[in-house]
Structure formats: C-alpha cells, structure tokens
Amino acid sequence: MAETQSGPDRETLLDIYRRAMLIHRSDERFRALLTQGKLAIVYYPVRGQEVVSAAMMAALNQDDYLVTTYRGVADQLAKGIPSKLLWAEFTGRVTGTCKGKGGPMHITHPETGVMVTTGVVGSGLPIANGLGIASQNRGDGKVTVVCFGDGASNIGAFHEAMNMAQLYKLPVIFLCSNNKFGEHTAFAAHTDSESIVSRAAGYGMRGVQCDGNDAVDMYNTAKAAVDRARAGEGPTLIEAMTFRMLGHLFGADFSYVPKEVAEQGVREDPIPRFRQHLLDLQVSESELDAIVAGIEAEIDEAVAFALESPFPEVDELRIDVVKEEIAA
Amino acid sequence: MNAPAEVTEAPVKVAKINFIQGLHQALDEAMAADENVIALGEDIGDAQGGGIFKVTKGLTEKYGTNRIRSTPISEQAIIGAAVGAAIVGLRPVAEIMLMNFVTVAMDQIVNHAAKLRFMSGGQTHVPLVIRTTTGAGVGFGGQHSDMLEAWFAHVPGLKIVMASNPADAKGLLASAIEDDDPVIMIENIKAYGQMGAAPEPGYRVPLGKAAIAREGSDVTIIAYGPAVNDALAVAERLAGDGVSAEVVDLRTIAPFDEATVFASVGKTRRAVVVHEAVKAYGTGAEIASRITEELWDTLKAPVARVGSTYSPVPFSPPLEKAWIYSQDQIAAAVRGTIDRRARG
Ligand SMILES: Cc1ncc(C[n+]2csc(CCOP(=O)(O)OP(=O)(O)O)c2C)c(N)n1
Numbered sequence: 001m002a003e004t005q006s007g008p009d010r011e012t013l014l015d016i017y018r019r020a021m022l023i024h025r026s027d028e029r030f031r032a033l034l035t036q037g038k039l040a041i042v043y044y045p046v047r048g049q050e051v052v053s054a055a056m057m058a059a060l061n062q063d064d065y066l067v068t069t070y071r072g073v074a075d076q077l078a079k080g081i082p083s084k085l086l087w088a089e090f091t092g093r094v095t096g097t098c099k100g101k102g103g104p105m106h107i108t109h110p111e112t113g114v115m116v117t118t119g120v121v122g123s124g125l126p127i128a129n130g131l132g133i134a135s136q137n138r139g140d141g142k143v144t145v146v147c148f149g150d151g152a153s154n155i156g157a158f159h160e161a162m163n164m165a166q167l168y169k170l171p172v173i174f175l176c177s178n179n180k181f182g183e184h185t186a187f188a189a190h191t192d193s194e195s196i197v198s199r200a201a202g203y204g205m206r207g208v209q210c211d212g213n214d215a216v217d218m219y220n221t222a223k224a225a226v227d228r229a230r231a232g233e234g235p236t237l238i239e240a241m242t243f244r245m246l247g248h249l250f251g252a253d254f255s256y257v258p259k260e261v262a263e264q265g266v267r268e269d270p271i272p273r274f275r276q277h278l279l280d281l282q283v284s285e286s287e288l289d290a291i292v293a294g295i296e297a298e299i300d301e302a303v304a305f306a307l308e309s310p311f312p313e314v315d316e317l318r319i320d321v322v323k324e325e326i327a328a
Numbered sequence: 329m330n331a332p333a334e335v336t337e338a339p340v341k342v343a344k345i346n347f348i349q350g351l352h353q354a355l356d357e358a359m360a361a362d363e364n365v366i367a368l369g370e371d372i373g374d375a376q377g378g379g380i381f382k383v384t385k386g387l388t389e390k391y392g393t394n395r396i397r398s399t400p401i402s403e404q405a406i407i408g409a410a411v412g413a414a415i416v417g418l419r420p421v422a423e424i425m426l427m428n429f430v431t432v433a434m435d436q437i438v439n440h441a442a443k444l445r446f447m448s449g450g451q452t453h454v455p456l457v458i459r460t461t462t463g464a465g466v467g468f469g470g471q472h473s474d475m476l477e478a479w480f481a482h483v484p485g486l487k488i489v490m491a492s493n494p495a496d497a498k499g500l501l502a503s504a505i506e507d508d509d510p511v512i513m514i515e516n517i518k519a520y521g522q523m524g525a526a527p528e529p530g531y532r533v534p535l536g537k538a539a540i541a542r543e544g545s546d547v548t549i550i551a552y553g554p555a556v557n558d559a560l561a562v563a564e565r566l567a568g569d570g571v572s573a574e575v576v577d578l579r580t581i582a583p584f585d586e587a588t589v590f591a592s593v594g595k596t597r598r599a600v601v602v603h604e605a606v607k608a609y610g611t612g613a614e615i616a617s618r619i620t621e622e623l624w625d626t627l628k629a630p631v632a633r634v635g636s637t638y639s640p641v642p643f644s645p646p647l648e649k650a651w652i653y654s655q656d657q658i659a660a661a662v663r664g665t666i667d668r669r670a671r672g
Pocket of ligand 1: 071119120122148149150151152153179181182244248
C-alpha cells in the first residue's frame with residue numbers, strides 16, 4: 001500500500017473526479033452508440049478502471065509523456081486530449097488527432113504528451129524508455145508513464161524494458177493495471193507469482209502495489225513515483241489493482257469471469273465509492289452534479305463534431321508514409 | 329573527380345580508409361554537429377571495447393555514456409528506446425550487432441518505427457538509424473549471416489541502404505542520420521576491411537539516389553553492397569570479350585531509384601540484378617518486375633537475377649562458398665541476356 005502522507009487536497013480530488021467522470025461517461029456513451037448501431041468500431045471498454053487513469057494523470061504535468069495501449073481511452077482523456085479530437089479519431093474522421101489515420105488503437109497527441117498508443121501488447125514499455133532517455137539527456141524534468149495490463153507483464157519486452165530503465169535510472173513509471181484478466185485468461189492462469197509488482201525486486205526497481213479503485217491511494221502512489229522520477233531517483237513499477245467490469249472488447253463474451261469475481265468487482269466499483277468519499281468530505285451533491293453536467297455537454301458536442309466531420313481524402317494514403325510524399 | 333588533362337599532377341598519395349573508419353567518421357561528425365545524435369547498442373561503449381567491430385571506439389570518451397549508451401542484450405529494448413527517443417527529437421543510431429537478431433526486434437521496427445509517422449497523421453516521426461552487420465563467407469553459419477533487406481523493403485515507411493565502398497558508407501550513414509525517417513543500414517562483415525578513397529569531412533551520399541559505377545552500352549548490372557564490386561569485376565572481365573556492361577550501384581534499396589535504373593536499362597536494353605540475399609522472393613524480383621513493367625517494349629531479353637542459394641547459410645567452407653552467388657554466375661547471367669541460348 002502507498003505510504004501514508006497528507007494525500008490529495010480537496011481541489012486535487014475534484015480534479016481527479018472530473019477526469020474519472022469524463023472517462024466514465026465517455027465510456028458509457030461509446031457503448032451506447034455502439035448498441036444503437038450509430039458507431040461501428042472495435043472498442044475496448046474501460047468500465048471499472050476509471051480511477052487508475054484519472055489519479056495517475058492528475059499527478060502529471062501536461063507536458064509529461066504518456067505511452068498507452070488499445071485500452072487507452074481512459075488514459076487519453078485523463079491526460080487531456082480534447083474530447084472532440086478523440087471522438088473524431090475514434091470514428092476515423094479527418095478532424096481527429098491523427099487525421100483518422102491512426103484510429104482507436106493508435107492515438108497520438110503530442111500537445112497533451114500522448115506520444116504513442118500501441119495495439120501490440122507490451123510494446124510500449126521499451127518506447128517509454130526512449131522518451132525517458134530523451135528527458136534524461138536533456139535534463140527537461142519530464143516524466144514518462146507507460147500503461148499496460150497484467151497480461152503484458154509476460155511479454156519479453158516488459159522484462160527487457162524494466163531492466164534497461166533501472167540500469168539507466170530513467171524517469172519512467174511503469175503503470176500496470178491489474179484488471180485480473182488478459183483477454184479471457186485469468187491472472188492465476190497466466191502468472192504463478194502472487195503479484196506483478198514482486199517482479200520489480202528482480203530488477204532492483206522500486207515497486208508499489210496500490211488499490212487502483214481508491215482515488216486517494218492511487219494518487220498518493222502515483223505522486224510519489226512522479227516525484228522520485230522527477231528528482232532523478234529512477235523508475236517505479238506500480239501495480240494498480242482494479243477490475244475490468246465488461247468484456248475484453250465491446251460485445252465480447254464475459255461468461256468466463258466467475259460470478260463471485262464479477263460481483264466483487266461491482267461491490268468495489270470505484271465510481272460510487274469515489275462519489276461517496278467526496279460527499280463524506282462535505283463536497284455537496286450539487287457541486288458533483290455540476291461537474292457531470294459539464295462533462296455531458298462536452299461529450300454531446302464531441303459526438304456531434306465527430307459524426308458531422310468528413311472522412312479523410314484518399315490522397316492521404318500518399319502522405320505521412322515517409323517525409324516525402326510518395327507516388328500514387 | 330578527373331583532373332583537367334593539361335595539368336601535370338605531382339604524385340600525391342590519396343588518403344585511404346576502410347568501412348569501419350568511414351562509419352566511425354560519420355558517427356563522430358554527426359555527434360559533434362548535433363547533440364541530439366546518440367548511439368545505442370551492445371558493447372558499443374569504450375569500457376566494452378568500442379563495439380565488436382570498433383566502429384564506436386573512442387566515442388564514449390568524447391560524448392559520454394548518456395550519448396553512447398552501451399546496452400544490455402535486449403534488442404527490443406534497444407530499438408524501442410530508439411523509437412521513443414526519436415519521436416521527441418533525438419536522432420538515435422541503434423546498433424543491432426548482427427542482422428539475424430533483428431528478428432528479436434521486429435515488432436519495434438515494423439509496427440512502430442515504420443508506422444508512427446503515418447498512424448499519428450504526421451504529428452510524430454522517427455528519425456532513427458538502425459546499423460546492422462551480416463554477410464556470408466566468414467563461417468558464422470545459419471544464424472549470423474542472413475541478408476534480410478527484402479523483409480524491410482516490403483514495409484512502407486522504412487528506408488534501406490547498403491554501401492559498396494568506404495566513402496559511400498560514410499556518406500550514406502551521414503545522410504541516414506540526418507534523414508527524418510527510419511533508415512536501416514546494412515553493413516557487410518567481409519567488406520569492413522576493404523580500403524577506398526577517404527572522403528572529405530561532411531561528405532554525404534543522398535538517400536534514394538543510385539550511382540553509375542561503370543558506364544557501358546550492352547547490359548546494365550544492378551547491384552548493391554559488395555555485389556557491386558563483383559559486378560565491376562565481371563564487367564571488366566567481359567569487356568575483354570567485347571561486352572560493354574554498365575554497373576548501377578543502387579546504394580539505397582528502398583526507396584528504389586527508378587529514374588537512374590530505367591535510364592540505364594532504357595539505354596542498354598538488358599538488365600541483370602545481383603544481390604547476396606537468396607534469389608527467391610528477394611529484392612531482385614521487385615527490381616526486375618519494375619523494369620519489365622516500365623520497359624517491356626524496349627527490352628531485348630528478360631531481366632535476369634543472380635542471388636544466393638535458397639537454403640540457410642551453411643557452415644562447411646566449401647558449402648558456404650557454393651551457397652553464395654559467384655562472379656561466374658553473374659557473367660553467365662549477363663551472357664544469357666545477350667545470347668539467350670547461353671542462358672545458364
Ligand atoms: C503481442 C500481442 N499478442 C497478442 C495480442 C492480442 N491481445 C490483445 S489484448 C490482449 C490481452 C492483454 O491483456 P492485458 O495486458 O492484461 O491488458 P488488458 O486488455 O486487460 O487491459 C491480447 C492477448 C496483441 N494485441 N499483441
């Protein structure tokens with residue numbers, strides 16, 4: 001568990017809440033449009049994991065770097081990519097972050113530090129090291145966070161990257177969301193160690209496990225890792241314990257998840273828990289509702305913008321392959 | 329450069345360098361000129377001997393261990409780090425000790441380095457150089473000798489270069505480091521000691537431009553890397569038989585310099601492509617096909633290909649010698665395009 005310290009103040013907690021609810025509502029809206037047939041995209045739900053991303057990104061600066069995965073919509077929104085641009089990219093529009101040429105699994109938005117989104121499990125970790133090397137050489141004080149799942153921790157790239165990051169004392173945070181499943185394979189069926197974080201010791205790296213569904217614990221853990229990285233004290237492996245409350249991708253089978261596990265997931269749902277925590281801190285219902293109302297308006301606008309935006313021209317195929325435009 | 333005929337030259341000794349020196353000079357000059365240039369690879373630091381072929385020897389002392397990063401044996405981590413550093417403006421030169429080990433790093437090269445410019449809609453790009461060495465004929469056997477350029481040529485977004493002489497090695501590497509896209513530079517182990525004229529500091533060979541290594545009128549031999557030297561030797565030999573062969577040194581395998589190749593073959597009307605990689609499914613097939621599509625009406629003979637045997641590189645010396653294409657095969661292929669009955 002994270003070291004006990006003062007923890008996030010009211011303002012920070014509300015900031016995390018805003019980010020978490022933006023993720024939560026956006027995820028709901030994606031699924032609603034998919035259900036209604038208004039969208040036809042491969043979508044990886046993030047329901048249940050909202051607080052991990054919200055608290056982690058709240059601990060970063062906008063110009064800190066992020067590398068994430070196909071299940072990255074939570075990270076991308078929390079890091080600050082404007083909803084309009086993200087929705088437009090998810091729907092393949094020319095107005096999207098990447099002119100519609102990347103798509104949901106390949107989001108890049110340097111203005112908010114989102115440098116790479118990859119669909120190849122585990123491949124972001126070595127790339128994060130390179131961002132860390134750039135910051136270390138330049139002394140620019142930037143921190144890089146790379147997000148991945150428990151399944152990714154068994155990819156060779158994980159081990160190569162962890163070793164290299166610790167060897168060079170890079171300002172990189174390896175954030176594993178242990179949502180208990182890699183696609184259909186339960187944690188215990190893919191890994192016989194009791195945790196992912198126990199592996200940090202094997203590399204001489206600092207490792208911290210935390211409750212990724214608890215905004216305070218998650219933020220404190222994230223903040224400590226960020227502070228250390230910024231101070232030149234090297235990388236941290238964070239294992240945020242959480243749960244993916246829906247199938248691996250939208251519409252996918254969920255029956256392989258044992259009933260007790262799913263029920264426990266619902267009991268530990270980070271969203272109502274976070275709201276209750278804020279109410280306990282004397283934040284008013286109306287203040288929280290106002291935050292959500294603002295988010296709804298933002299999403300409405302983003303959906304309309306995306307669906308009304310044009311698709312890219314076919315000419316785009318010749319552009320951005322290399323610097324020089326290629327022949328038709 | 330030819331001196332004007334009327335000037336009587338004093339016998340000056342032309343400075344010579346080998347490939348290793350050419351590559352070293354290019355790296356050294358690039359690192360001196362731009363602090364964003366860094367190098368990563370196994371054993372490349374001075375404490376580790378300056379690289380197994382000494383290309384980076386002495387550079388740690390000049391540029392420090394942040395810029396010359398000697399790495400663990402972790403090919404994915406090396407290329408991944410190079411990709412990450414490149415997208416935020418460093419210019420990494422990553423070394424994969426031997427080309428067969430790119431297999432370990434394929435994800436980073438093919439899924440990331442090659443595609444990030446496109447997938448990001450041009451917001452990021454990957455100014456990365458991957459230097460790697462390989463080549464049959466040195467007794468390394470099956471897992472240390474392959475020429476895998478066709479794999480990479482098949483992936484949009486990657487550029488691939490291979491030099492036939494030390495000056496080009498320097499000039500191509502310098503251009504590759506300055507290029508804004510990922511470039512794979514293949515170096516042939518056997519050629520490392522080959523001597524050649526030393527270029528001036530700042531020498532560049534532009535990417536994507538082939539060179540006419542020898543002029544001729546009957547047939548064009550298109551090659552890259554040490555195969556160019558074999559092609560030149562064959563051309564010399566055939567000249568005695570009255571065959572005038574033009575030799576095109578491709579220098580950049582991808583993007584392919586259609587203009588130079590088409591102009592040459594348009595003139596000679598016959599073409600032979602030569603490379604050390606196995607002939608089947610090789611880059612020669614692509615080059616031959618493009619020439620055929622463009623110049624079908626002009627050609628006097630089908631475009632011929634010479635490559636190595638479609639088997640793993642063997643160890644036993646006579647087998648290895650038989651595996652690799654030969655000058656005799658090049659000569660036979662050339663003759664075959666001139667007299668189709670002579671096709672070997
Ligand atoms: C190298 C690779 N192998 C397999 C896949 C197919 N795949 C996509 S997601 C996934 C599960 C990954 O699980 P985890 O890392 O726990 O992340 P989560 O999906 O739970 O966020 C798999 C096997 C892939 N994308 N890349």
